[in-house]
Amino acid sequence: MTENKGTTVRQISSQSAGGPSSKRPKKRHVDLALDSVTKRLLEQSAEAEQSFYQMEEQRLQAEDHRREAEHARELHMLQVLGQMFSSIATRNPVATATANTAMPPALNTMESNMQPGVPMSASGQMRRGRSCHRRVRSPQSQAEWPSYHSQPQSNAGLVLERSFSLGTAARRGMDDILPLVKNIVPPLTSKKHKGQDGRIGIIGGCQEYTGAPYFAAISALKVGADLSHVFCTKAAVTVIKSYSPELIVHPVLDSPNAVEEMEKWLPRLHCLVVGPGLGRDEMLLKNAKEVIEKSKARDIPIVIDADGLWLVAQQPSVIQGYQKGILTPNYMEFTRLYEAMHHEPLDSSDHQRSAMELSVAMGNLTVVLKGEEDLITDGNKVILCRQEGSGRRCGGQGDLLSGSLGVLAHWAYTSSADMTKSVNPSVVAAFGACSLTRQCNRQAFHKHGRATTTTDMIQEISSAFKKLFES
Numbered sequence: 381m382t383e384n385k386g387t388t389v390r391q392i393s394s395q396s397a398g399g400p401s402s403k404r405p406k407k408r409h410v411d412l413a414l415d416s417v418t419k420r421l422l423e424q425s426a427e428a429e430q431s432f433y434q435m436e437e438q439r440l441q442a443e444d445h446r447r448e449a450e451h452a453r454e455l456h457m458l459q460v461l462g463q464m465f466s467s468i469a470t471r472n473p474v475a476t477a478t479a480n481t482a483m484p485p486a487l488n489t490m491e492s493n494m495q496p497g498v499p500m501s502a503s504g505q506m507r508r509g510r511s512c513h514r515r516v517r518s519p520q521s522q523a524e525w526p527s528y529h530s531q532p533q534s535n536a537g538l539v540l541e542r543s544f545s546l547g548t549a550a551r552r553g554m555d556d557i558l559p560l561v562k563n564i565v566p567p568l569t570s571k572k573h574k575g576q577d578g579r580i581g582i583i584g585g586c587q588e589y590t591g592a593p594y595f596a597a598i599s600a601l602k603v604g605a606d607l608s609h610v611f612c613t614k615a616a617v618t619v620i621k622s623y624s625p626e627l628i629v630h631p632v633l634d635s636p637n638a639v640e641e642m643e644k645w646l647p648r649l650h651c652l653v654v655g656p657g658l659g660r661d662e663m664l665l666k667n668a669k670e671v672i673e674k675s676k677a678r679d680i681p682i683v684i685d686a687d688g689l690w691l692v693a694q695q696p697s698v699i700q701g702y703q704k705g706i707l708t709p710n711y712m713e714f715t716r717l718y719e720a721m722h723h724e725p726l727d728s729s730d731h732q733r734s735a736m737e738l739s740v741a742m743g744n745l746t747v748v749l750k751g752e753e754d755l756i757t758d759g760n761k762v763i764l765c766r767q768e769g770s771g772r773r774c775g776g777q778g779d780l781l782s783g784s785l786g787v788l789a790h791w792a793y794t795s796s797a798d799m800t801k802s803v804n805p806s807v808v809a810a811f812g813a814c815s816l817t818r819q820c821n822r823q824a825f826h827k828h829g830r831a832t833t834t835t836d837m838i839q840e841i842s843s844a845f846k847k848l849f850e851s
């Protein structure tokens with residue numbers, strides 16, 4: 381600092397005394413000194429960052445080892461329990477037969493393809509209906525993803541199995557689903573044309589809420605979609621366009637022929653995200669509902685978030701039983717949905733069970749219950765995403781999640797069953813989106829602390845994506 385000050389003083393005095401020829405070398409000297417300080421600072425910051433990631437890597441490795449050991453212990457216990465259960469079954473064949481037939485059919489498959497309108501009981505168990513099982517699990521995959529049995533609590537064996545299956549599935553989720561997410565990421569090659577990696581539509585954006593659809597749409601682009609469309613009201617269009625020239629924004633959501641206008645675009649869309657910033661105006665909800673109906677006929681993944689979930693709570697049949705439907709509620713939205721489906725208050729003591737029950741009641745749709753840990757279920761298994769985030773809960777993080785999920789769902793559904801190892805593509809995509817959102821949150825928080833906003837998180841998408849899915 382003293383040296384710098386001295387240099388400055390010398391420079392001023394030489395300026396007053398001499399001509400331009402005597403000024404230049406001094407000026408360059410100052411620039412060089414500044415350059416070297418800046419360079420040193422940059423190097424130090426890069427080193428700090430590098431050492432942070434190294435430490436983080438070591439911590440994650442240690443965590444992996446701990447999980448593997450725990451997993452091995454649980455597998456062993458499961459085997460012992462299996463042996464105990466089969467010896468009881470051999471002794472009492474009637475009891476076993478009763479237990480198996482009482483199991484809800486959809487819960488017994490890796491993926492069930494339930495038709496809309498199959499009747500449900502209030503407890504979430506399906507009455508035997510037209511359920512069609514596409515991929516029946518092999519005994520080996522049953523061991524990997526043991527079923528959830530919503531059986532009478534008095535059956536100690538089944539309740540034990542449920543608690544073990546949830547624990548195991550949760551841990552396997554982190555370890556086993558991540559490689560599947562990596563598998564579905566399409567390679568970037570010069571052979572593709574614009575649009576092939578995804579054209580995503582967001583239905584939302586009104587007078588009050590312009591940020592939410594923007595966050596969802598830009599996140600979809602940053603994750604890797606080629607085109608991102610927003611279908612919003614006239615009042616929102618200029619605002620959203622002004623946030624970003626990258627988005628294609630249609631002022632149609634409140635037009636008299638809204639559904640017709642949006643339907644024109646459906647053949648060009650690979651996925652729909654309904655709800656961010658939609659609001660709760662009756663007419664807008666009705667238009668959104670009709671677009672969902674038209675999109676189901678096109679068999680594209682439909683992510684429903686925010687006010688879209690309000691619509692589902694009022695009229696569950698709009699998405700019930702649609703296998704490519706994914707619901708992404710926060711706890712409040714989840715409670716609303718659960719109570720609408722079950723007509724009884726939510727028991728907040730067992731989130732995993734409640735989430736499975738909601739999924740089954742909705743016809744095995746994938747439900748992503750966001751929170752301290754994200755809980756992903758298609759009614760057959762539960763996966764927890766515990767990717768470390770931060771304590772910062774600024775609004776809009778859910779929009780980043782739903783927009784990213786739109787792209788990942790498109791990629792997952794266009795990947796072969798080999799790539800997803802026959803795991804439900806919606807589950808793979810949901811796990812990817814949750815991990816990514818939480819990692820963005822963590823990285824942004826590392827830089828901005830309490831000041832972190834969703835915009836900061838969006839700026840982290842590129843490096844978080846690389847770190848999670850391309851390393």
Ligand SMILES: NC(=O)C1=CN([C@@H]2O[C@H](COP(=O)(O)OP(=O)(O)OC[C@H]3O[C@@H](n4cnc5c(N)ncnc54)[C@H](OP(=O)(O)O)[C@@H]3O)[C@@H](O)[C@H]2O)[C@@H](O)CC1
Pocket residue numbers: 588589590591592593655656657658659686687710711712713775776778779
């Ligand atoms: N920049 C923008 O444009 C943004 C716009 N957005 C858009 O806003 C619209 C409305 O969405 P929303 O989530 O605010 O609505 P709503 O269901 O009425 O919930 C409000 C109440 O729920 C509660 N609550 C919330 N989370 C909870 C939890 N985890 N656990 C427990 N409780 C929880 C909380 O209750 P409180 O704390 O007040 O008791 C709160 O008052 C929607 O279109 C969305 O996309 C957002 O995306 C943000 C960025």
Ligand SMILES: Nc1ncnc2c1ncn2[C@@H]1O[C@H](COP(=O)(O)OP(=O)(O)OP(=O)(O)O)[C@@H](O)[C@H]1O
Pocket residue numbers: 686709710711750751752753754769770771773774775776777778779780781814817818
């Ligand atoms: N307590 C928490 N700890 C860590 N991460 C959390 C916590 N709660 C939510 N998240 C993460 O924040 C992201 C968004 O979840 P959140 O519950 O904020 O959604 P939301 O309320 O729908 O968001 P939005 O503000 O966009 O409407 C999810 O990825 C979730 O994992």
